[in-house]
Amino acid sequence: MKSKKETVQVPPFEAVGVIAAQSIGEPGTQMTMRTFHYAGVAEHVPTGLPRLIEIVDAKKEPKKAIIDIYLKSAYSRSRTEAEKVAKEISSVFVSDVATVEDDLEKLLIHIAYDEKDAKPQGITFNMLKKAMEQFSENPKIDGTTITINPAKEKTKETKTKTKTKKDKEDKKSKFTAKQVRRLTSKIRGAIVRGVPGVFKAVVIKGDEYFIRAGGFNIIGALEHPAVDPKRIYTNNIQELERVYGIEAARNSIVRETKDVLDMQGLYVDIRHIMLISDAMTYCGKIKSIGRHGLSGEKVGVLGRAAFEETIKHLINACAFAEEEKLIGVTENIIVGQTVPVGTGKIKLVMKTKKK
Amino acid sequence: MVKKKKPEKTSIFLNGRLVGTHPDGKSLANRLRERRRMNELSSQVNIYYNRRLNELHILTDKGRVRRPYIVVEEGKSRLSPGVLARVKNNELSWNHLIKMGIIEYLDAQEEENSFVAISEDEITPEHTHLEVDPSNIFGVVAGILPYPEHNSSPRITMACAMAKQSLGIYTTNFAQRYDTRAYIMYYPQEPMVRTRLYKSLNMREKAAGQNCIVALTSYHGYNMADAIVVNRSSIDRGLHRVAMFKKYETEERMYPGGQKDTIELPTPEVVGYRGEEAYKHLAEDGIIIPESEVDGKQVLVGKTSPPRFLEEISVFGAVEEKKRESSLSLKSGEVGKVDSVMVTEGPSGNRLVKVRMRAIKTPEIGDKLASRHGQKGVIGLRVAQEDMPFTKSGITPDLIVNPHAIPSRMTAGHLLETMGGKAGALGGMLMDATAFSGNTEEQFKAILKKNGFDEYGEEVLYDGLTGRKITTKLFIGNIYYQRLHHMVSNKMHVRSRGPVQLLTHQPTEGRAREGGLRFGEMERDCLIGYGASMLIRERLLEESDKTTMNVCTDSGCIATPDYTQNKNYCRLSQSDNSEPVEMSYAFKLLLDEIQSLCIFPRIVLKDKS
Numbered sequence: 001m002k003s004k005k006e007t008v009q010v011p012p013f014e015a016v017g018v019i020a021a022q023s024i025g026e027p028g029t030q031m032t033m034r035t036f037h038y039a040g041v042a043e044h045v046p047t048g049l050p051r052l053i054e055i056v057d058a059k060k061e062p063k064k065a066i067i068d069i070y071l072k073s074a075y076s077r078s079r080t081e082a083e084k085v086a087k088e089i090s091s092v093f094v095s096d097v098a099t100v101e102d103d104l105e106k107l108l109i110h111i112a113y114d115e116k117d118a119k120p121q122g123i124t125f126n127m128l129k130k131a132m133e134q135f136s137e138n139p140k141i142d143g144t145t146i147t148i149n150p151a152k153e154k155t156k157e158t159k160t161k162t163k164t165k166k167d168k169e170d171k172k173s174k175f176t177a178k179q180v181r182r183l184t185s186k187i188r189g190a191i192v193r194g195v196p197g198v199f200k201a202v203v204i205k206g207d208e209y210f211i212r213a214g215g216f217n218i219i220g221a222l223e224h225p226a227v228d229p230k231r232i233y234t235n236n237i238q239e240l241e242r243v244y245g246i247e248a249a250r251n252s253i254v255r256e257t258k259d260v261l262d263m264q265g266l267y268v269d270i271r272h273i274m275l276i277s278d279a280m281t282y283c284g285k286i287k288s289i290g291r292h293g294l295s296g297e298k299v300g301v302l303g304r305a306a307f308e309e310t311i312k313h314l315i316n317a318c319a320f321a322e323e324e325k326l327i328g329v330t331e332n333i334i335v336g337q338t339v340p341v342g343t344g345k346i347k348l349v350m351k352t353k354k355k
Numbered sequence: 356m357v358k359k360k361k362p363e364k365t366s367i368f369l370n371g372r373l374v375g376t377h378p379d380g381k382s383l384a385n386r387l388r389e390r391r392r393m394n395e396l397s398s399q400v401n402i403y404y405n406r407r408l409n410e411l412h413i414l415t416d417k418g419r420v421r422r423p424y425i426v427v428e429e430g431k432s433r434l435s436p437g438v439l440a441r442v443k444n445n446e447l448s449w450n451h452l453i454k455m456g457i458i459e460y461l462d463a464q465e466e467e468n469s470f471v472a473i474s475e476d477e478i479t480p481e482h483t484h485l486e487v488d489p490s491n492i493f494g495v496v497a498g499i500l501p502y503p504e505h506n507s508s509p510r511i512t513m514a515c516a517m518a519k520q521s522l523g524i525y526t527t528n529f530a531q532r533y534d535t536r537a538y539i540m541y542y543p544q545e546p547m548v549r550t551r552l553y554k555s556l557n558m559r560e561k562a563a564g565q566n567c568i569v570a571l572t573s574y575h576g577y578n579m580a581d582a583i584v585v586n587r588s589s590i591d592r593g594l595h596r597v598a599m600f601k602k603y604e605t606e607e608r609m610y611p612g613g614q615k616d617t618i619e620l621p622t623p624e625v626v627g628y629r630g631e632e633a634y635k636h637l638a639e640d641g642i643i644i645p646e647s648e649v650d651g652k653q654v655l656v657g658k659t660s661p662p663r664f665l666e667e668i669s670v671f672g673a674v675e676e677k678k679r680e681s682s683l684s685l686k687s688g689e690v691g692k693v694d695s696v697m698v699t700e701g702p703s704g705n706r707l708v709k710v711r712m713r714a715i716k717t718p719e720i721g722d723k724l725a726s727r728h729g730q731k732g733v734i735g736l737r738v739a740q741e742d743m744p745f746t747k748s749g750i751t752p753d754l755i756v757n758p759h760a761i762p763s764r765m766t767a768g769h770l771l772e773t774m775g776g777k778a779g780a781l782g783g784m785l786m787d788a789t790a791f792s793g794n795t796e797e798q799f800k801a802i803l804k805k806n807g808f809d810e811y812g813e814e815v816l817y818d819g820l821t822g823r824k825i826t827t828k829l830f831i832g833n834i835y836y837q838r839l840h841h842m843v844s845n846k847m848h849v850r851s852r853g854p855v856q857l858l859t860h861q862p863t864e865g866r867a868r869e870g871g872l873r874f875g876e877m878e879r880d881c882l883i884g885y886g887a888s889m890l891i892r893e894r895l896l897e898e899s900d901k902t903t904m905n906v907c908t909d910s911g912c913i914a915t916p917d918y919t920q921n922k923n924y925c926r927l928s929q930s931d932n933s934e935p936v937e938m939s940y941a942f943k944l945l946l947d948e949i950q951s952l953c954i955f956p957r958i959v960l961k962d963k964s
Contacts, residue, residue: 018884311952318954329883336896336939342886 013345015329017279020272024257027266028052051260055237055253058280058288061216062235067198069211069221070231082209085226087121090201090213091194094131094187097123102184109184113144123192131192148187195220218243237286246281253277253286300324300331365409370416380404380411384468387413392426392456403464412464421460422491424471424484432475432485433457458487490552490790498552500727501775501788501835502768510729510766517725521837522597523563533602533697533709538716538840540565541596546727546835548775550789564727564837565595566776570744570752570816571761571830574736582735583724584755586743594753595718595838599845600694600711605656605683607706614661616681618642618708621657627680629654634682636693642708643693650690655710656683683710687869690714721843724836728769730760731839744816744825751819752831769834771796774812776833778802860900860940900940905933911957913943934960 010016031049046054046063054062069089075081094100094111097118101110111132113125125144132146140147197217204212213221216236222229222243234240235256241249257273279294280287287293291308298304301317301324316322326332329339338344365380366373377383384404390396401419403412426433434457441447452458461469461484472482473489490498496515497503503511522538529539543562546553553559567589574584590596607616619641621628633654636647641657649655659678685691691714701707718724718734725731743751761769768788775786778799787793800810808814813828848866855862862871874894882891905914907925914923914933923933936958949956 013886015883015886018880022880022884314949314952314954318952323959333879333891333895334939334945335942336892336901336937338892339883339888341883342888344886344888344892 013342015341016275020275023268023272024052024276027261027264027268030266031264047260047263052257055256055260056276056280056289058237058286058293060238062237065214065216065234065236065239067213067215067218067221067236068233069201069213070208070228070233071210071226072228075226076208076210076228079203079205079209081226082203082211085224086201086203086211086213088193089195089198089211089221089224089227091196091198091215092121092123092192094128094190094192097121097192098128100184100188102180104180107149107180109148109180109187111146111148111187113146115144127192131190132187148183195224241286246284246286249286250277250281253280298328300326300328302334303328303330306330306334365404365411368410368412370414371412377411380409381406384411392459394454394456398453398459401460401462401465402468404468414462414464419462419464421462423458423460423487424469425487426457426459427472427478427482427485430478430480430482432478434485459484488551488789488792490550490792493552493790495552495556498790499550499556499558500768501546501548501550501772502728502793503790505766505768505771506728507765510764513729513731514725514727517729517731517837517839518563518727520839520841521563521725522840523837524561525563527560529600533604533711534600535602537600539598539600540838541593541598544835545785546776547779547833548772548786548788548835550793551787552789564835566780566833567594567753567836568750569754569756569773569832569834569836571756571758571773572744572816572825573757574738574755577736578732578755578757579735579759581732581757581760583732584736584738585718585724585734586740586751586753587737588740588751589753590718590737595722595724595836597716597838599691599714599716601689601691601714602709602711603655603683603685604707604709605658606701606708607658608660609703609705610661615705616658616660618656618658618706621659621678621680621682625659625678625680626662629680629682629684633684642696642698643710645693645696648690648692649685649712652684652687654682654684655693655712656708658682683708685712686867716842716844718838719843721847723839723841724754725839726769726772726834726836728766728772729764730756730766730769732756732760738819740819742819744819744829746814746816746831750831754836758830770812770830771799773830773832773834774799774803776835777808777812777831780833781806781808855900859944860902862899896937896939901937902940902943903935903937904943906936906958906960908932908934908960911959913946913958936960 028049031052050063069085070076071082071085075085098114099112101112102108103110111128113128118124118128129141129146132148140149195215195217198213198215198221201211201213203209216234216239218232218234218236218239221227222232233252235252237249237252237256240252254270254273254277257277258268258270261268261273276289280289287297289295295307296304298307301313301322305311305313305317307330317324324331326335326337327340329341332339364376364378365383367375367377367380367383381404384402387396387400387402391398391400391402397415399415399421401414401421403414404410405412434452438447438452438455438457442452447455449458453460469483470481471484471486472478473486473492475485478485486492493500493503496518497511499518500506500511500514503514506514523540523543525537525539526532529537540563542565544565545559545562546564547566549558573579578584586594605618607618609615620634620637620639621641629652633652634657635653636643636649637654637657638644643649643655658681660681662677662679689712691712694711694713696711697709699707699709716722718737720734720737722734723731724734740751743755745751760766772788774796775788775794779786782802782805786799799812803812804810809828812830812832814831816825816829816831817823818825846866848869850862850869850871853862853869853871864870864873879891879895882888882894905916905923906912907914907923907928907930909928909930909932910925912925912927914925914931916922917924917931922931924931925933946956946958
């Protein structure tokens, strides 16, 4: 009896890559027809073909980055504990808890603490005050309103600079309304509490309670003591690679691709996906599939020229006197030879004696 | 969105141009409309009030699509029974009704201000208009389809598309016309079951189909998957017979230098003479004789052209003019008779000859037929009448359609039309199948019953092959079928060998050029996936553009053959050391093109290991 292993094994010279590409490409054509026609669902995490393209193209950031934060066992059991952590991680902007207005006449910025908005998020006035310290060393406080005079702050800053003998008059007029505006919007976007780059954390119950948040700052999230660093996950493959290394990235490519296909109810053997993610990551960094990645790094000039940007490749090959060794499949088809795959790779090893 | 504050006063626009303001646009619109209905304003003026922007548009310009409605006031149609009676007595015409303000035309803009009731009994005080007839919601093409309200909407769309492909008599002056391609049906019929619009459009003058006896059953599997079994004897009697007309034309072109083509019978001296056989139907003037039967690549109009390049002056000092053959010949694979010939003058004043070819296309296996319900199919088998099933009265169907075509497509209209056709044939009348108001199933049932038929249209049939009674009653009736202009004889195509392209030496593409079928990139990928490299080689090299080139072993270029010395000589290395190498011609071309980019590709040869 043949062992199971033998029947499952890939025969020598099988064109594994082509089969893998076709196996993923074929359901891809079916997805085109479906995903674009989801009516009514606006601003969703991209699924289906758009997401698949994102993965395969190795985009720097996914359209909607999601972080799944698992907690250490002390926190993951109760909802209240988890929610507390979620609140601490999720970033709150100044504009969420206060109304920021600029007075362009007097060149002042008023930040009015809004209790109604801030209380449910657990932000106190003191926290806001603390957050404002980065903009102003001695802000004026009037009840629940903080007033910053950027002109004053600026002079302090420039004091150190003005040692290089600059006009005093110039300094004063330097601070324009435009700059006040700019500072105002900067203040609005400042973070009062939480991890920068992590928003809208929600507690979800799976086998345990965990936090799902939007954003891309896993390192920031990891700094929180309640977070289990071994189980944090994000769909941002590039960030995962930066933080946890290439192996993690490979696994996440497999996982993300599989998720997309599963969601559509399509079945693709996981080994095809694994092969593709291996091809994308084997060199130690994430390579996209296409002109700028995998296909652009083929050995043969003709193979590259046949794919995209024909003339660029030919001229470069000329400039560096490249030799086409006819290793790839495309190259051999162009030249008109038997392709070195499957049957074509099999050769008689023993040589007859030369006469 | 930025909220715009509503202006206090209504802006008035005439044909899109601001002309003034008014304190109350809505009432102004109503008053203007009242004036129009009183015939004080032209009936072609449309008024549209936009409440959100507080704008009143008065439109009088051309190019607005408009359609008629009956005016409704205070929940009552202006077309009162009294008026209707006068219309019936021919006292009032359509134009009278417009002048009386009973009917008015609305354009796309004014429609936005209207609330249209589809039938009279659903009118409420809010309604402003009433549809003249509910079937008016259909356009010209869909309005001709019978019983669309009994079919699923995609089938109606398909039926509309197919009605435009049906063959009939597309124009009554077809004998005088030279269309590039035209079809005329031999015996077109008016459908037994038709809509009112069919009558109003006078479609019976341009009928495009025939009433066929159709049985819904299978026939030894020859009508699986939308195939249709056809009674061969019906075809012999002219069922769905069509003549195809095709125009060929050629012109005596002028060339720079005062030279000109001549339409004449080419002589054997002409360069490219095709042999006597090709010209056998031509008269002395070089034009084919009408009604002669032509096939293959025979010449229709003989033509000679001046030489492409000026000839050298011969030894005797006289310029020898060698004419080129440039006759107009029939496309390969086509047959037919010459229907007529016309000699005229072309747009640039040259002599122009048009030849109209005629070929009879009897329905054959693979030709496309369709009913008016999106039920299309191709002929799967032609059966002699004696082998067709027959009823007790001896009727054999013309077509046998598979019952599986019906349930999943929900074309109940198809069945209803069949019943209607049968009832109409028995009762001796045409049936009305207008949407929402045509003759009903009950009426058909009554007629069928009265004539001693099964009220559901089912009949006992006998197997034509064995003579045995078929144990199930079969649905059989009379339904209008159209022949569509997709015919196998115009499409079938094979190639085992044939012409190749000049540039690449690869096989040509397309039926017109006797081409091969493209073995594309994705097909190639599949073979790679199988690892069938020998097959790839065969498809892409051996059966395509294989050539043997002599490659110089010293310089790596392609060597030039020197036939006088029987050697292959390389100009670059000045040597004649070369080896024959098999390659695709496309690759050779690629090397040439790369050289034209000022890149020198070198072929390094190695022994096959």
